[in-house]
Amino acid sequence: MGLPALQIEDLPHYTYDDYVNWEGRWELIHGIPYAMAPAPAIRHQEISGEIAVQLHKLLAHCKLCKPLLPVDWQIAEDTIVQPDNLVVCGENIEGKKLTITPVLVFEILSPSTGRKDRVLKYRLYREAGVKYFCIVNPEIKSAEAFTLKSSEYEKTEDFQDGKVTFDLGPCKIAFDFNEIFKK
């Protein structure tokens, strides 16, 4: 049986007001719902925990920058994502959702979200102006760090013993990528 092809004007175009009513775990990108993995794998959560702990320590004396676990970051009326780990610098960061751009974002790849993280979020974060975007691959225990330079992401090659320096504005931190894979 042949089904009619999808036509662009048939695509839904949801907004934050729709999104907040949805049960389950979703992201909304350009009005299209993207399902998140029902529950992340143990390895994924373990690494995310390690990132959070390290950020917490590194930012202990940096009052203006906060490390966060997934929150609703509303980039536009029709685009809401939940990065795995993020750092936001600024005053008065509170409320139900984040509307300011994080300085640093980590996405930990899952088999089902590879393309979304590598292509779609890469483009999204670049346009939103996320200064540092890190893609962490639990399978091969490696990470790529991208730095925004003149509106383009440049892949960081200068890992010093697994460490990368992130200049967050109010503070500089030396993040140790070896540390997050040690377990």
Add this chain to the structure above:
Amino acid sequence: MGLPALQIEDLPHYTYDDYVNWEGRWELIHGIPYAMVPAPRKKHQRISHKIAFQLESLLENCPRCDAYLPVDWQIAEDTVVQPDNLVVCDESIEGEKLEETPVLVFEILSPSTGRKDRVLKYRLYREAGVKYFCIVDPETKSADVFTLKSSEYEKTEDFQDGKVIFDLGPCKIAFDFNEIFTDAS
């Protein structure tokens, strides 16, 4: 702040195996998730109930045809919908989802699903071969009935006192559309 435009290759393409894991109320059409209204309005449910009740009575002596409230109807690997009311004539129906094409489908419009029902589902049901497709509008208390003829839907004009004859194959029923709007204020 300018956001990058949506590109076709970025669209998700989910299948039934993804769909079954989702919480909440969704339909899946060509791999794209469509949110259903969080909970249908009272009027919508009242009408759907009346349709179900009438179908049940009309099909009492038609053992091969059964009326259903929303079930997962998997039209293709990437397309799963839940019509508001439907009739399936097939003795071997069982399991968690429907894979046979219904003979008769009713969609009751909600303000937020108008285009999906009128355009997207219209096309979907036509291609799937749903013989009768009824779009019920609670606001105007009216219904459009489409009959599949040579792979195209033809709008039925011959309501007799609000009744339309549906030839379901094993049985014929005279469905009374006036009935479903009584006390639907």
